[in-house]
Amino acid sequence: MKRVALYAAALGFVVFAGFPFYWMLVTSFKQNRDLYVGASDLSHIPWIFNDPPTLEHVKLLLGQTDFPRWVLNTLVVVVAVAVITVAVAVPAGYSLARLVGRWGERMGMGIFFTYLIPPTLLFVPFSRLISLLGLQDSLGALILVYPTLTIPFCTWLVMGFLRSVPWEIEEQAMIDGYSRLAVILKVAPRLIVPGILTVVVFSFTLVLQEFVYALTFISSVDKMTVSLGVPIALVRGDVYHWGALMAAALFTSIPLAIVYNAFIDRFIQGFTMGAVKG
């Protein structure tokens, strides 16, 4: 009896969490005459394929919209942001964990708190700043501004990650005659690799998810990223191509979900900030 309740509850959560994704899937592959039947027609069941599935929406999305272009734009921004974030946040995290002493914890906390200052508070001044820099309506604006979202969190992540790496390896290198700088350049990078991987993954997920700055800075359809282009530019006037829209949402969600599933524990360590001693 207890097992039945457990499975029922688990099923309930799976249905609630997963239902919009099931709906994306069904919508993406339904024929239009199966899709656009008013919900007041109770004889037509919308939950299933009443007609054979079709690839016409996927063909429309990939062949006749700017979706491939948006994917490309997104990848460009992802690579640039990941490079900047690794270059800035990894040394900072190392510095806070190993070099600046007892100030490290407090400064780390200070940097982390800037992660709480949201884009919706800063987009007004940024719209001004970006046009002063001549970056309006360009991917450069996103590449410049997105690291403000990744650096604080990633610095914190790297700092926390290094806490769990024993100091002895670096200490031994110094006993062996390495200077402190040589330890940082030659020994530390190998120890930090898993931390760097987490930073890259976090940058990737953030760029794919960000909407506010993209909406503020980008107005040309061919400069958009996926998360901006799909909900804004795939809607032509008042015409919603729901099949293509849902296919785009589905194709973007799948890689993100896989990545999240693999890295969830590391992200959570960052969020709980030691409130959970694992």
Next chain:
Amino acid sequence: MTYHRSLADREDVLGGVMLAPALAYVILLVGVPFVFAILLGFSNATAGSLSFEWAGLGNYIAILGDPIFLRALRNSVVVTVGSQVLVVILATAAAQVFRATFRGKRFARFVLLLPWAVPVSLAAIAWTWIFDSTFSVINWTLKATGLLHGWLYWLGDPALALLAIIIVQAWRIFPFATVIVLAGLSSIPQEIVEAAIVDGAGFWRRLFRVELPLLLPVVAVAVLFGVVYTATDLGVVYILTGGGPANTTHVLPTLAFQRGILGADLGQGAAIAVFLLPFLIVVAIGMLRLAHHTEVGGAR
């Protein structure tokens, strides 16, 4: 050589050099815009020109006399509180389910994380389709099961639209809260739970008397992040209702965007966004208190 050697061994110098780019980025591109955001609220700046004149409290007097703004402020509070209450209930319940072992748990966990992984804007467009006035699958299902006789215009009715926004925000944040609570559950010392079982405490007693009090700091972390994510979110409302019908479902970020960016009135947009600060200050204080709390607990 000796000089080089000593510089290469000075931890404070190396530490400063390695920290400098991150500090510069945060100060120049978060700190300065943040101060600028507050100053803009007291100016009559517009997007078209570069003029920047002091307007005193003009923007604040204007928005505080504006029913649309007051409605947006109220909506922000209602949506944030409403969705976080749902999140706490859903997340503590889901954590109880997902700590148990059962067949298909890996798949269930994968699905549970989907709402958190998907970009906000894409989730919002999917929900827009789910709440569609003509094709809503929710309406079909309610009618087919005999629970609904009339018709629900989800995004066309102000009260229903606000409910829809709360549902989507709770849906998007509860997986994150669940994972955090699960992490907290696994850190509760097993001896305490076992002692409670030996003392004859049943499931509910154990849950409410032993585990939930111990989980409080972790639930608080989940709620604090949840408040930030919900109160400062633009995407869900912007895509789901666009603030409509008739400006009844605006929240602070969408109204700030409409006035500040679309309407090019930077001063008023900034003044509206400044009202997000109380939400953030509450969260920052909460986090500092938690951090202090755990420090004290850790020192014991």
